[in-house]
Amino acid sequence: MADDNPVLKMERITKEFPGVKALENVDLELRSGEVHCLIGENGAGKSTLIKIMTGALPKTGGRILSNGKPVEISGPQDGKALGIRAIYQELDLLPTLSVAENIFVESRPTTRAGLIDWPEMNRRAQELLGRFDVRIDARAKVRQLTVAEQQIVAIVKALSQDSRVLIMDEPSAVLTGGELERLFGIIRQLKQQGAAIVYITHRLVEAFEIGDRVTVLRDGKYVATAEMKDVSMEQLIKWMVGRKLEEQFYKEKVRIGPTVLEVKGLTVNGKLKDIDLQLGEGEILGIAGLVGAGRTELLKTLFGAYRPDAGSVTIHGKPYHITSPRGAIRHGLGLVPEDRKNEGVVLCRSIEENISVGVLVRRVFKFIVHFPKLFARVAQLANYVGVKCHSLQQGVGTLSGGNQQKTVLAKWLASESQILLLDEPTRGIDVGSKLEFYKLIAAMVRERKSVILVSSELPELMALSDRILVMSNGQIRKEFMADEATQEDVLKHAIPQELRQSLAVS
Amino acid sequence: MEVSTDTPKSIWSQILAILGKNPRLSVFLILAVISTALSKGIFLSPANLHNMLRQYAGIGIMAVGQTFAILLAGVDLSQGSVVALVSMILAYLNTSGCGIVWPLVVGLCAGAACGLTSGLIVTRGKVPPFIATLAMASIARGIATLITQARPVYGLSKELLVFGRGTVGGIGIQILVWANVALLGVFLLTRTVYGREVYIVGGNERSANLSGINAHRVKLAAYILSGVCAALAGIVITSKLDMGGPYISLTDNVQSVASVVIGGTSFAGGRGSISGTIVGTLIIAMMNNLMNLMLINPYIQQGIIGAIILLTVTMNQRKAGVR
Numbered sequence: 001m002a003d004d005n006p007v008l009k010m011e012r013i014t015k016e017f018p019g020v021k022a023l024e025n026v027d028l029e030l031r032s033g034e035v036h037c038l039i040g041e042n043g044a045g046k047s048t049l050i051k052i053m054t055g056a057l058p059k060t061g062g063r064i065l066s067n068g069k070p071v072e073i074s075g076p077q078d079g080k081a082l083g084i085r086a087i088y089q090e091l092d093l094l095p096t097l098s099v100a101e102n103i104f105v106e107s108r109p110t111t112r113a114g115l116i117d118w119p120e121m122n123r124r125a126q127e128l129l130g131r132f133d134v135r136i137d138a139r140a141k142v143r144q145l146t147v148a149e150q151q152i153v154a155i156v157k158a159l160s161q162d163s164r165v166l167i168m169d170e171p172s173a174v175l176t177g178g179e180l181e182r183l184f185g186i187i188r189q190l191k192q193q194g195a196a197i198v199y200i201t202h203r204l205v206e207a208f209e210i211g212d213r214v215t216v217l218r219d220g221k222y223v224a225t226a227e228m229k230d231v232s233m234e235q236l237i238k239w240m241v242g243r244k245l246e247e248q249f250y251k252e253k254v255r256i257g258p259t260v261l262e263v264k265g266l267t268v269n270g271k272l273k274d275i276d277l278q279l280g281e282g283e284i285l286g287i288a289g290l291v292g293a294g295r296t297e298l299l300k301t302l303f304g305a306y307r308p309d310a311g312s313v314t315i316h317g318k319p320y321h322i323t324s325p326r327g328a329i330r331h332g333l334g335l336v337p338e339d340r341k342n343e344g345v346v347l348c349r350s351i352e353e354n355i356s357v358g359v360l361v362r363r364v365f366k367f368i369v370h371f372p373k374l375f376a377r378v379a380q381l382a383n384y385v386g387v388k389c390h391s392l393q394q395g396v397g398t399l400s401g402g403n404q405q406k407t408v409l410a411k412w413l414a415s416e417s418q419i420l421l422l423d424e425p426t427r428g429i430d431v432g433s434k435l436e437f438y439k440l441i442a443a444m445v446r447e448r449k450s451v452i453l454v455s456s457e458l459p460e461l462m463a464l465s466d467r468i469l470v471m472s473n474g475q476i477r478k479e480f481m482a483d484e485a486t487q488e489d490v491l492k493h494a495i496p497q498e499l500r501q502s503l504a505v506s
Numbered sequence: 507m508e509v510s511t512d513t514p515k516s517i518w519s520q521i522l523a524i525l526g527k528n529p530r531l532s533v534f535l536i537l538a539v540i541s542t543a544l545s546k547g548i549f550l551s552p553a554n555l556h557n558m559l560r561q562y563a564g565i566g567i568m569a570v571g572q573t574f575a576i577l578l579a580g581v582d583l584s585q586g587s588v589v590a591l592v593s594m595i596l597a598y599l600n601t602s603g604c605g606i607v608w609p610l611v612v613g614l615c616a617g618a619a620c621g622l623t624s625g626l627i628v629t630r631g632k633v634p635p636f637i638a639t640l641a642m643a644s645i646a647r648g649i650a651t652l653i654t655q656a657r658p659v660y661g662l663s664k665e666l667l668v669f670g671r672g673t674v675g676g677i678g679i680q681i682l683v684w685a686n687v688a689l690l691g692v693f694l695l696t697r698t699v700y701g702r703e704v705y706i707v708g709g710n711e712r713s714a715n716l717s718g719i720n721a722h723r724v725k726l727a728a729y730i731l732s733g734v735c736a737a738l739a740g741i742v743i744t745s746k747l748d749m750g751g752p753y754i755s756l757t758d759n760v761q762s763v764a765s766v767v768i769g770g771t772s773f774a775g776g777r778g779s780i781s782g783t784i785v786g787t788l789i790i791a792m793m794n795n796l797m798n799l800m801l802i803n804p805y806i807q808q809g810i811i812g813a814i815i816l817l818t819v820t821m822n823q824r825k826a827g828v829r
Binding site: 329 | 703
């Protein structure tokens with residue numbers, strides 16, 4: 001292994017999905033014996049880059065060098081042959097098989113007769129597990145383990161094979177402090193053996209603790225690579241979020257009217273705690289927070305998908321009892337869900353039908369549908385939101401993400417929603433469609449509708465909102481007027497208390 | 507159609523275009539031509555066609571109800587047993603001097619009750635439809651045999667035989683029942699709010715729920731419809747057989763599901779139509795009829811029907827671009 005040549009070098013990697021450029025000219029260089037942190041916001045392209053490295057996704061452009069020699073990674077087998085292993089967030093374990101079987105799924109030890117050597121397999125698995133100092137029985141079924149234990153099994157599985165590049169996608173998400181320490185111990189051990197480790201994380205503290213170098217991605221583009229010891233936390237945050245705010249967003253100044261929605265003490269056990277908020281007519285209320293802070297749960301609870309355990313909600317001063325999505329829609333609410341394909345649209349049915357659901361739910365027709373009337377209204381709305389299609393009979397599954405999202409929005413315009421709950425509405429949508437979507441939001445508030453907007457993209461949230469609530473651990477921590485806050489302020493309050501303390505230390 | 511008919515060529519190309527878009531219709535027509543040719547014209551004789559339709563009316567009626575269950579990504583495997591249960595109820599009550607109205611009412615209610623139960627187990631109990639209706643099949647068949655300790659019931663009153671043997675204007679009454687059920691199904695599915703909801707819930711239940719559609723109610727109604735259709739089929743079949751039998755319609759459920767699937771309704775839900783199902787039933791009917799005319803061994807016939815089902819479904823999957 002020549003020392004001056006990096007183990008793996010990715011140059012000008014580009015990946016295009018229909019309608020979206022997920023990666024554009026991204027570089028990444030991995031040296032033997034280093035822990036290389038890969039950071040960036042949601043949707044920055046970290047996962048896509050990893051998938052290209054392992055061969056799970058083909059790249060559209062760029063080249064990959066292994067020890068200075070160009071290589072083609074066109075399938076998972078190629079990635080494995082080069083010694084590239086990944087531990088994904090969504091664990092790829094077989095839940096009904098034992099721990100040992102999972103660890104040796106690719107190369108089971110066999111006896112001379114060619115049968116599986118169970119004692120040997122269990123012994124070796126137990127030995128590998130022992131390095132983690134955890135009490136996991138190699139013969140236990142994987143589905144009986146906790147998520148943290150499964151994570152460890154996945155790590156052990158990756159370690160059992162000869163790997164020159166080991167990728168860990170947010171391994172700390174489910175590990176406790178002690179388990180994390182042990183993981184770091186193992187990582188240092190692997191480092192000494194000369195492996196290159198790619199460590200993806202949202203928690204910058206961890207990056208400082210374990211990382212040697214860091215590469216930052218933003219919006220599918222390469223931002224910077226630096227020695228961990230040369231950068232500050234502030235610098236990293238700036239690289240992650242700091243984009244110019246010109247022309248990317250669209251907002252009109254709208255007079256904010258009287259309160260239309262008032263929430264007091266809303267609680268869903270284990271999800272939301274004591275939420276208070278008011279929403280004015282024509283207002284866009286932004287909700288910031290990290291993944292798992294309870295933002296989606298707040299919107300879904302208001303929309304009737306979860307039953308609240310305590311609290312009261314009034315709409316236009318009248319009490320609103322949360323029962324079901326149907327009830328919420330009758331009260332003028334509409335939800336654009338985060339998981340568009342599974343919750344927002346019906347992919348196998350036409351644009352026309354998807355939008356018409358919004359009309360039908362208002363019970364315009366008692367039993368028999370008057371189709372000319374229905375489709376005239378639908379066509380009008382599709383035209384208004386600007387769905388780009390050959391015909392409205394086209395299946396929604398054939399549309400790009402942006403146009404699918406416009407279809408969802410048109411459905412809620414059809415149901416005459418007055419309060420729109422938007423959950424990550426621009427995720428996975430290309431830049432052009434985003435701008436159109438912002439203009440639609442602006443048009444809605446101009447027509448005196450109100451919006452609650454959840455977005456992980458802080459610049460977007462800050463540019464669009466009038467007011468911002470910051471959530472963490474299911475609670476509202478802080479309220480800002482959008483023009484008074486900086487991204488750093490918001491981010492600071494979004495990080496849970498415990499982590500904030502360790503941040504202050506480092 | 508206001509198409510000009512100056513050149514016969516254009517008509518043919520138009521017909522070909524229509525057939526190209528409707529592969530099932532093409533299969534149907536090709537089968538019809540083959541049947542006619544191979545049977546030396548007997549197939550097309552009014553008596554044969556009439557006979558064939560009378561024989562398959564029961565399955566046709568079941569298939570209409572089955573379409574709703576399958577459109578909702580479910581299936582109803584209890585239909586055949588419901589037919590037997592309704593048959594026994596009908597025959598038992600009729601021969602014990604309850605006249606004709608009460609047996610019919612009770613029979614239809616029994617079908618609806620079976621559907622309701624299956625539906626509740628599927629929606630409230632969250633049991634997969636395959637299991638729920640399979641269990642229902644066993645229960646319904648069990649009750650059917652229990653009524654007379656598995657003895658068939660003969661000697662139905664003449665009024666009851668009308669459904670399977672009577673005609674109106676020369677057309678068998680069961681064919682008219684089938685036609686009406688089918689028309690009602692088409693109407694429900696294409697013209698009503700309920701029909702729209704069936705397609706949306708079948709396509710994506712989560713999304714439907716978050717759009718304010720009560721998916722449970724939609725499914726419940728579908729299983730009741732399927733049960734009622736099975737009960738109607740039970741009435742015409744019992745009437746035609748002139749007996750109540752606990753072991754009738756043992757293979758009819760397979761044919762009902764096959765009609766729907768050959769008719770192009772997706773097992774994944776959300777796609778399909780009643781018109782497709784009707785063509786599906788007709789294809790099965792024609793296949794059987796043709797093989798009977800050709801005196802093919804009935805045991806071989808079953809295998810051939812199975813092969814046809816596989817063939818059409820494979821074609822459908824290809825067309826839908828299933829991963």
